[in-house]
Amino acid sequence: MSNSGSTIYDIAAEAGVSITTVSRVLRGSGSVSAETKKRVEAAIARHNYHPSAIAQGMTSKKTYTLGMILPKLLNPNYAMIFTGANDEARHQGHLISLFPLRSLIGDETEAPPALSLANRRLDGLIVCVEYLPPRQAERLQKTLKELRQYMPIVLIGCVPSYFKYPAISYPMADITRQAVSYLVGLGHERIAFIGGTEEDQDENRRDVGYLEGLKEAQLPCTASYRAFCRGTAEDGEAALEGMFASLLPAYWPTAVIALNDLVAMGCIAAARKRGLKLPEDLSIIGCDNLYCAPYLSPALTSIDTRQQELGANAVKLLLSGEEKRLDAEWEFVIRESCGRRE
Amino acid sequence: MSNSGSTIYDIAAEAGVSITTVSRVLRGSGSVSAETKKRVEAAIARHNYHPSAIAQGMTSKKTYTLGMILPKLLNPNYAMIFTGANDEARHQGHLISLFPLRSLIGDETEAPPALSLANRRLDGLIVCVEYLPPRQAERLQKTLKELRQYMPIVLIGCVPSYFKYPAISYPMADITRQAVSYLVGLGHERIAFIGGTEEDQDENRRDVGYLEGLKEAQLPCTASYRAFCRGTAEDGEAALEGMFASLLPAYWPTAVIALNDLVAMGCIAAARKRGLKLPEDLSIIGCDNLYCAPYLSPALTSIDTRQQELGANAVKLLLSGEEKRLDAEWEFVIRESCGRRE
DNA sequence: CTGAAAGCGCTTACAG
DNA sequence: CTGAAAGCGCTTACAG
Numbered sequence: 182m183s184n185s186g187s188t189i190y191d192i193a194a195e196a197g198v199s200i201t202t203v204s205r206v207l208r209g210s211g212s213v214s215a216e217t218k219k220r221v222e223a224a225i226a227r228h229n230y231h232p233s234a235i236a237q238g239m240t241s242k243k244t245y246t247l248g249m250i251l252p253k254l255l256n257p258n259y260a261m262i263f264t265g266a267n268d269e270a271r272h273q274g275h276l277i278s279l280f281p282l283r284s285l286i287g288d289e290t291e292a293p294p295a296l297s298l299a300n301r302r303l304d305g306l307i308v309c310v311e312y313l314p315p316r317q318a319e320r321l322q323k324t325l326k327e328l329r330q331y332m333p334i335v336l337i338g339c340v341p342s343y344f345k346y347p348a349i350s351y352p353m354a355d356i357t358r359q360a361v362s363y364l365v366g367l368g369h370e371r372i373a374f375i376g377g378t379e380e381d382q383d384e385n386r387r388d389v390g391y392l393e394g395l396k397e398a399q400l401p402c403t404a405s406y407r408a409f410c411r412g413t414a415e416d417g418e419a420a421l422e423g424m425f426a427s428l429l430p431a432y433w434p435t436a437v438i439a440l441n442d443l444v445a446m447g448c449i450a451a452a453r454k455r456g457l458k459l460p461e462d463l464s465i466i467g468c469d470n471l472y473c474a475p476y477l478s479p480a481l482t483s484i485d486t487r488q489q490e491l492g493a494n495a496v497k498l499l500l501s502g503e504e505k506r507l508d509a510e511w512e513f514v515i516r517e518s519c520g521r522r523e
Numbered sequence: 524m525s526n527s528g529s530t531i532y533d534i535a536a537e538a539g540v541s542i543t544t545v546s547r548v549l550r551g552s553g554s555v556s557a558e559t560k561k562r563v564e565a566a567i568a569r570h571n572y573h574p575s576a577i578a579q580g581m582t583s584k585k586t587y588t589l590g591m592i593l594p595k596l597l598n599p600n601y602a603m604i605f606t607g608a609n610d611e612a613r614h615q616g617h618l619i620s621l622f623p624l625r626s627l628i629g630d631e632t633e634a635p636p637a638l639s640l641a642n643r644r645l646d647g648l649i650v651c652v653e654y655l656p657p658r659q660a661e662r663l664q665k666t667l668k669e670l671r672q673y674m675p676i677v678l679i680g681c682v683p684s685y686f687k688y689p690a691i692s693y694p695m696a697d698i699t700r701q702a703v704s705y706l707v708g709l710g711h712e713r714i715a716f717i718g719g720t721e722e723d724q725d726e727n728r729r730d731v732g733y734l735e736g737l738k739e740a741q742l743p744c745t746a747s748y749r750a751f752c753r754g755t756a757e758d759g760e761a762a763l764e765g766m767f768a769s770l771l772p773a774y775w776p777t778a779v780i781a782l783n784d785l786v787a788m789g790c791i792a793a794a795r796k797r798g799l800k801l802p803e804d805l806s807i808i809g810c811d812n813l814y815c816a817p818y819l820s821p822a823l824t825s826i827d828t829r830q831q832e833l834g835a836n837a838v839k840l841l842l843s844g845e846e847k848r849l850d851a852e853w854e855f856v857i858r859e860s861c862g863r864r865e
Numbered sequence: 866c867t868g869a870a871a872g873c874g875c876t877t878a879c880a881g
Numbered sequence: 882c883t884g885a886a887a888g889c890g891c892t893t894a895c896a897g
Contacts, residue, residue: 188890199868204892211893214866229669231641236890238637239581239873245637246620257814260602267621274635276643278588278618279609293616295580295587299573301618327571414818446818472599473815476756476788530874541884546876553877556882578874581889 187228195224207232238302246276247499248303248332250285252311256412256443258469258488259309262337265492266307273500275304286313286320298328305499309338312378312386335499337491337509341383347498349491351509354390356484357438360466361394363513364436368522369464373406373434375420375444391438405432412440417447425455435463435522442467442474442483445518449477460520470514480516487511529570537566549574580644588618589841590645590674592627594653598754598785600811600830601651604679607834608649615842617646628655628662640670647841651680654720654728677841679833679851683725689840691833693851696732698826699780702808703736705855706778710864711806715748715776717762717786733780747774754782759789767797777805777864784809784816784825787860791819802862812856822858829853 189207193200198217205211206221213221224230238244247270251259263279270277281287284298285308298306306328313321318341325334325346333347340350357374364372374391388407395402405428410416417439425433439445445467452463459465459479467474470485487510498507531549535542540559547553548563555563566572580586589612593601605621612619623629626640627650640648648670655663660683667676667688675689682692699716706714716733730749737744747770752758759781767775781787787809794805801807801821809816812827829852840849 190890200891201868201893202866205867208892212866217866231639233644233890234637234639234642235577235580235586235644236873237892238577239875239890240892242873243637244577245635257599257602260599260605263602271623271638274637276620276638278620281613293587295576295585295616296613296618297573297576300576302575302577414814443814446815450818471815472756472785473788473813473819476792477815477818478820532874542875543877543884544882547883550876554882559882575874578889579876581874581891582876584889 187230189230189232191228192221192224192230195228196220242302244302244304245274246278246301246303247496248280248298248301248306249277250280250282250306250308252282252309256441257471258441258486261488262309262492262495265489265494266496267492269493269496273496275496275500277496278303285324286317299331303332305333305335307335307337307495307499310336310340310344311338312383314378333499333502335495337495339383339385340506341385343383347504347506349494349498349507349509350385351486351511352385353387354385354393356468356511357387357390358394358397359390359513360438360484361391362397364438364464364466364519365394365398365400367436367464367519369436370400370522371406371432371434371436372400373408373421373424373437375408375410375417375437375439375448377412377440378409387438387440406434410440410444412444414443414447414450417444418451419447420444421448421451422454425451433463436465436519437463438466440468442469442471442481445481445483446477449479449481449518460518464519464522466519474514475516477518479518482516482518483514485512485514529572531572531574533570534563534566534572537570538563584644586644586646587616588620588643588645589838590622590640590643590648591619592622592624592648592650594624594651598783599813600783600828603830604651604834604837607831607836608838609834611835611838615838617838617842619838620645627666628659641673645674647675647677649677649679649837649841652678652682652686653680654725656720675841675844677837679837681725681727682848683727685725689846689848691836691840691849691851692727693828693853694727695729696727696735698810698853699729699732700736700739701732701855702780702826703733704739706780706806706808706861707736707740707742709778709806709861711778712742712864713748713774713776713778714742715750715763715766715779717750717752717759717779717781717790719754719782720751729780729782748776752782752786754786756785756789756792759786760793761789762786763790763793764796767793775805778807778861779805780808782810784811784813784823787823787825788819791821791823791860802860806861806864808861816856817858819860821860824858824860825856827854827856 189200189203193203205213206218267277336346336348339353340348376387408420410420445465457463467481467483470483474481474483531542531545534545547555548560609619678688678690681695682690718729750762752762787807799805809823809825812825816823816825
């Protein structure tokens with residue numbers, strides 16, 4: 182039989198009961214006599230009937246769908262966040278839909294209604310925040326404030342403290358400060374830094390931690406050891422090569438702290454092209470601990486940011502309704518890309 | 524004002540018109556006098572009203588949501604497929620929801636209704652097919668047949684020819700045959716193969732192409748040069764180490780064709796641990812051309828499977844309604860991991 | 866235990 | 882150009 186378009190009416194008719202009764206056996210709520218229940222179930226099976234989650238949502242005001250906003254999925258880290266979140270969401274009975282950042286800070290009127298965050302009646306929203314220039318941060322604040330009337334929101338990533346939302350945030354400044362300190366302990370004095378952006382207002386930035394680390398070690402802070410990029414391997418290669426090109430070899434950095442593993446990979450390539458030996462001539466620290474980090478040569482020392490866990494925890498926090506702000510877990514993973522310096 | 528729960532009734536009341544009229548200006552259909560239109564738009568703006576895509580879908584029978592089934596998103600390739608598909612879908616006004624493979628071949632009754640494929644009233648479904656053991660393939664066939672009554676379906680990946688659906692499929696047998704032939708041209712005679720599974724019934728399998736390639740070159744086919752794994756780097760390392768352990772060094776393969784780049788990375792690690800020089804002692808070919816392939820040492824020769832493009836094309840095919848079967852694009856990317864053998 | 870009715874927030878003929 | 886009414890497929894008080 183397996184009629185495609187069966188509705189609750191078809192089942193009711195077939196079983197000789199009201200749709201109310203069908204609804205009851207569907208949700209196992211209310212009481213139904215064993216015998217009617219059997220008849221209804223038989224009809225459901227015969228029709229291969231599947232109640233429309235849409236119609237159900239229409240009444241229950243729930244879509245069982247969570248929204249998620251990621252800067253870009255192309256970066257494998259974000260795929261990890263999404264995977265972790267998606268698994269946990271499914272576990273708790275929800276689906277996740279991805280929305281682009283511009284649906285939050287861009288002009289949403291251009292998007293068809295079916296794609297608009299506000300129209301989708303989401304049950305919640307997870308936003309991965311990265312360093313944003315002040316103007317964008319402002320627009321984000323505004324949209325978030327509007328959206329929060331409709332649905333719970335959780336922020337993840339590097340969340341500036343002026344966002345007053347439940348959040349799970351990496352203490353990036355502190356992490357970076359510790360990275361500097363690790364390199365200092367290895368004897369390095371010319372430590373370069375390739376970060377994301379300097380524009381954000383918040384204090385919890387990599388470059389802030391970098392500067393702090395330098396200060397702690399009473400090392401001078403040279404502008405030529407600092408660079409910024411968008412975070413791809415190509416960017417990283419260009420950034421480090423830029424330093425090489427602008428400095429006499431005697432002043433080249435002996436260590437570099439990279440925004441992420443992608444950038445670190447680019448640094449490895451740049452160093453190789455300059456004939457440097459790794460890690461003897463240059464130490465490199467990445468971030469994110471991509472699955473390929475142990476397979477690079479030298480195997481990359483990195484920071485495991487447990488992004489899959491972050492995604493899962495974001496969903497848990499969102500669905501729990503709690504209003505707390507948490508630090509994201511992370512951990513240094515020492516491999517072979519950092520060497521001792523005499 | 525920005526009332527959160529505004530409905531079309533609120534707007535109608537505010538503008539002093541019927542909901543029909545509001546609906547008309549919302550969709551820009553039917554004719555509305557310039558003056559009423561203005562009034563309605565003002566009310567919409569004042570209420571910050573966003574029509575519910577759910578309710579709209581209720582009438583239009585459309586959810587503007589596509590389903591996608593990927594074996595596992597953790598493998599970065601799948602993230603690429605998803606990204607490509609998601610972008611194209613959005614471009615065409617749709618969202619994509621990810622479902623696990625078990626919602627197709629497993630017991631769906633365990634899943635809450637909101638997560639069931641059949642209940643979600645999707646506008647279409649993309650299924651990424653991998654080698655499946657016969658029993659699973661059978662169940663997949665059955666579920667697909669049922670689902671197809673409700674929504675268009677497109678299959679992607681390595682789609683066995685007995686699936687009669689619109690599809691975009693990699694000619695894996697042929698690709699692998701060409702890989703063998705490339706290595707033979709380089710002078711290799713002991714070519715190993717680490718594949719996914721041998722269980723599938725279809726002819727379009729890597730191992731079939733591998734055997735064909737060997738035959739073409741009149742090379743013997745030794746069971747000890749063939750291994751199978753699930754596709755992670757650890758698997759690859761274990762598989763190749765297994766060959767080393769079971770063979771006298773004089774019989775070690777001089778080249779290996781890996782299921783994918785992850786497995787290839789594992790092979791590099793295994794070879795290094797055995798003290799082999801790459802590519803002098805061992806040539807390696809991966810598959811997928813992961814973003815890190817050029818940064819491995821040796822830079823990995825691989826097959827670019829353009830997975831992002833695949834995802835986008837799958838959406839295009841699905842939404843076009845065409846019933847055709849296409850070959851997926853691919854391309855050899857020669858780098859440094861394959862050496863000439865005398 | 867069971868059913869009639871109202872309602873969820875829209876769209877779409879059908880009249881006027 | 883505009884509106885009343887029916888309908889999309891469910892759920893949930895409210896009666897019985």
